[in-house]
Amino acid sequence: MLWYKSWLDTRWRFLIGLGLLLCSAAATVLTYPQILKLLQIAPQNVGGVFAQQIRESVELAREYRGYVWSNWFRQNLAQWATLFAVLLGTAGMLAHSGGAIFTLSLPISRPRLLGIRAATGLAELFVLVFAPSLLIPLLSPAIRQSYGVETALIHSACFFIAVSVFFSLAFLLSTIFDDPWRPLLIALAIAFALALVDKLLRAPAFSLYRVMSAETYFRTGHVPWGGLLASAAASALFYYAAVANIVRRDF
């Protein structure tokens, strides 16, 4: 029943996220023929950091595999999934959910409560990342293109492990603040700041977004094990800090 409660706490965020991401994935695939036409009139000689990146995206889009990676894993999924990772991380936490005192009066330990809540959120995040990403290989034949299921799975796995850092961060912040807004805003501000650094420094080696998009796998075929391990460690650290915080605090 605790799983069920956890599902009820998060279901709207999850379902809205799933709907949006599935639509976004479908749109990414189905607009590719139009993108190909637009590539012919794309300007070649513009300057500046962002223009360079646009030019790079244009170059990547000439090949379907590059287009999917650039538009889906590096942009659309990165933006939406980060947002929903934060939203799922902050949903239904003890301090600001109605009935917190009722929950705490039940014979359930606080670590178990948090464990179930985190597991539910991560399971939902897993679906949010994998389901739309797997829609891409399924829809691609509709535009006479193909995209490997294995590639989609590897990118999704890397993405899920990296984006879980934002989930865990939001989860931790939710145990610190009693209102639902500050954890949400702080986690989103951090995600935005990291994205800005990533854009300005052109995806430095330590960038979480670089791990998220599995750029090394796309460019060289090597899975970014170091980045994935660091991401998993950061997530675990945030999670244990959240548990330690909730165990010691008064309600």
Added chain:
Amino acid sequence: MAERLIIETIDLWKTYDGVEALRGLNLHVPAGSICGFLGRNGAGKTTTMKILLGMARPTSGQARVFGLAADSPQASLEIRRRSAFVSEEKELYSYMTVDEIIRFTAALFPRWRDDLQERYLRKFELPLTRTIKTLSRGTRTKLALLLALCRGAELLILDEPTSGLDPAMAEEVLQALVRHGGGEELTVFFSSHQIAEVDQIADHVVIIDRGRAVISGALDDLRESFRRIQFVFDGDAPQTTFRAPGVERVVRKGRVLTVLSSAGADAIVEEARALQPRSVDVVPVTLREIFLESVSAED
């Protein structure tokens, strides 16, 4: 034989950001009693209940429920397995229906009483399919009580259980508590601002003021020991100090001297004979008077 205590606190202190919510609270609630917990707003009633249930940790001192240390996470689980709590706000999961929250709670308590569930569903006229956010405060209170009463708990801890209820429903709830408490192996520890409620159903009373228990004991004993003694003199009442034990307050007004005693009247009446009063009148004191007297003593 000593009474078996279900709740016991010894020199319990709790400080929140430098504010002392509890200041050496000593509390003894015997098994099988219905104990009313009285105190003004901010006296420390809710803090005490939260410490007993492991929601807050004491700064110092001990809190024991069923003989288990309330500040131990493992023991606290066992305490919550054997007890039920209704908070003052009666906050439940607003998005669940009445039926869902009953099933959710029942699943966590192996001794859940289906017979009581049916009885209270009928008695409280709870709409199973309505979501909790659409319920009135009174109906939410009734639902919270159902969830507490059906757990097969050995201890009910209720924070203002009748707040938000109309007088008829409040009476119904009180009667349910008395029936439940009387017919089961159950201890009820409840806070209330309604002294009449405590007077009506409690057999033990604890009055807390500024984080300390100022009065504690069986209600019958309190009623027996508290007396108001009125002496009327021919002239102005004399200035005097009583040596007899239990003198809580002495008020002089014209020819009348009134003494409030917490240890019966005999010793005081005997001592006052030397003052040659014209008449002596000894009257019992209500719980309301005892409460007002004990919480205003330091003002």
